[in-house]
Amino acid sequence: MIPHIMVQTVLQQAVSGFYTDLVTRPTGRAVRENIERELPAGTIAVMDFTGVGCLDYSCADEIVAKLVRDKVRVLLLRGLTDAHREAIEPVLAGAGLAVLCERPDGVLEGLGATGPAPALLDELVQRRLAARYPGGSIRFTAA
Amino acid sequence: MTRLVEVPTQFDDRSFDQFAAAYAQATDGERLLFDAHAAEWASPYGLVGLLAAGEAAARRGERPLLTAPANPDVVSYWARAGFFREAGDLFEVHGKVPRTKPAVESEVLLPVTPVRAAEDVHAVVSTIQQRASAILSSELGLDPKATMGFAMALSESCQNIVEHAGTGGWVAVQAYNWRRKLARRVVVIAVADAGVGFRHSLEPTQAKRFGDRWGDAAALEAALIQGVSRFRDPGRGQGLAGIRRYLARWEGKVAIRSGTARIAIVPRWDDDVPLKDGLPPFPGSQVLLIIPEQQSGGGPSKQ
Numbered sequence: 001m002i003p004h005i006m007v008q009t010v011l012q013q014a015v016s017g018f019y020t021d022l023v024t025r026p027t028g029r030a031v032r033e034n035i036e037r038e039l040p041a042g043t044i045a046v047m048d049f050t051g052v053g054c055l056d057y058s059c060a061d062e063i064v065a066k067l068v069r070d071k072v073r074v075l076l077l078r079g080l081t082d083a084h085r086e087a088i089e090p091v092l093a094g095a096g097l098a099v100l101c102e103r104p105d106g107v108l109e110g111l112g113a114t115g116p117a118p119a120l121l122d123e124l125v126q127r128r129l130a131a132r133y134p135g136g137s138i139r140f141t142a143a
Numbered sequence: 144m145t146r147l148v149e150v151p152t153q154f155d156d157r158s159f160d161q162f163a164a165a166y167a168q169a170t171d172g173e174r175l176l177f178d179a180h181a182a183e184w185a186s187p188y189g190l191v192g193l194l195a196a197g198e199a200a201a202r203r204g205e206r207p208l209l210t211a212p213a214n215p216d217v218v219s220y221w222a223r224a225g226f227f228r229e230a231g232d233l234f235e236v237h238g239k240v241p242r243t244k245p246a247v248e249s250e251v252l253l254p255v256t257p258v259r260a261a262e263d264v265h266a267v268v269s270t271i272q273q274r275a276s277a278i279l280s281s282e283l284g285l286d287p288k289a290t291m292g293f294a295m296a297l298s299e300s301c302q303n304i305v306e307h308a309g310t311g312g313w314v315a316v317q318a319y320n321w322r323r324k325l326a327r328r329v330v331v332i333a334v335a336d337a338g339v340g341f342r343h344s345l346e347p348t349q350a351k352r353f354g355d356r357w358g359d360a361a362a363l364e365a366a367l368i369q370g371v372s373r374f375r376d377p378g379r380g381q382g383l384a385g386i387r388r389y390l391a392r393w394e395g396k397v398a399i400r401s402g403t404a405r406i407a408i409v410p411r412w413d414d415d416v417p418l419k420d421g422l423p424p425f426p427g428s429q430v431l432l433i434i435p436e437q438q439s440g441g442g443p444s445k446q
Contacts, residue, residue, distance in 0.1 A: 053291075054268055057381035057384070086292060090384070
């Protein structure tokens with residue numbers, strides 16, 4: 001079973017006060033530590049950003065980059081806005097890391113460094129968690 | 144003994160060094176009188192910088208004095224900008240100060256607001272998203288999606304205080320017509336603290352690498368241009384890099400003053416210098432971000 005992480009829900013559990021924005025290092029650290037407690041190392045996980053307002057670079061690094069670097073094997077992000085992508089992409093690219101991102105039309109694509117993304121997509125297909133469709137697009141099938 | 148520190152009549156980033164020079168002449172134990180009675184205008188940068196000076200002066204000696212602007216319109220504006228709400232805790236204020244609450248008006252997107260902890264940054268980001276969205280898109284011509292980037296830049300600027308200053312600071316955001324440079328509207332974010340400054344913050348990890356060149360200018364260069372941080376964590380240093388990217392996209396300007404140096408990423412519409420060293424010393428760090436109104440079919444061009 002693939003863990004599905006609702007980031008907005010974790011944010012509410014991790015910090016006191018009702019926040020919808022993922023900003024500041026301490027907030028990012030609290031959210032990541034909350035996620036890590038439920039997440040086995042080397043896993044494939046889905047992280048849903050629906051309902052998250054502003055995501056700053058510090059939180060993008062503290063949550064997404066650190067999970068990819070230290071905890072998960074493949075991280076699939078969904079519910080991203082363009083602004084979320086703008087925060088996550090340079091942080092991952094700068095660290096030579098990548099995640100997969102599910103577009104609103106369901107197609108998966110790499111986000112971050114260009115090098116690792118094809119291998120991440122191949123791994124999901126090999127594990128039958130995603131399938132190739134005519135035209136070459138790849139969609140997540142294990143939702 | 145009381146030493147007079149004159150507040151420039153037009154108090155902004157350009158006149159700040161004149162203010163810092165007067166401040167730097169003070170010696171420990173002297174009581175300072177910040178004289179703003181002749182002030183005609185102050186930018187957000189001037190207002191938060193004055194608060195930082197007040198905090199630093201209080202640390203060095205007796206609670207400083209502040210003479211409020213004599214002009215009723217000016218003092219009223221400072222009050223609406225939230226300045227006196229914060230100044231009351233730092234200065235012994237003299238002069239007629241209206242008991243006005245910080246404004247909810249189009250120019251003051253965020254009144255002078257203290258930043259001491261991560262919770263304050265959350266509050267600032269939440270407020271600016273509620274208030275700035277319409278201004279940024281309708282008045283500055285920014286893509287509505289740019290509002291979130293603006294909030295990100297603001298968040299990272301404020302976090303600089305929380306993470307590095309070793310003390311609290313202030314932030315203010317205003318929109319106004321910038322006749323001097325552009326003859327169009329700009330949004331200005333100003334963040335100031337009287338903390339340890341960039342050189343002190345980065346010294347343990349960077350001083351050796353720079354050798355004899357190490358100083359305030361080298362520290363600012365390391366932080367803003369090279370993206371280094373005092374933390375050895377590989378993901379650190381993202382904030383200023385992100386601010387630079389955002390401002391490059393909207394032809395904005397960033398300038399940071401710390402200690403005796405000032406660094407700027409200068410857009411083509413401005414004639415500021417990229418790096419100044421040997422300035423009058425001033426405690427902490429002062430950050431200025433300017434985002435100009437966009438012209439249809441392209442960014443702002445030099446007038």
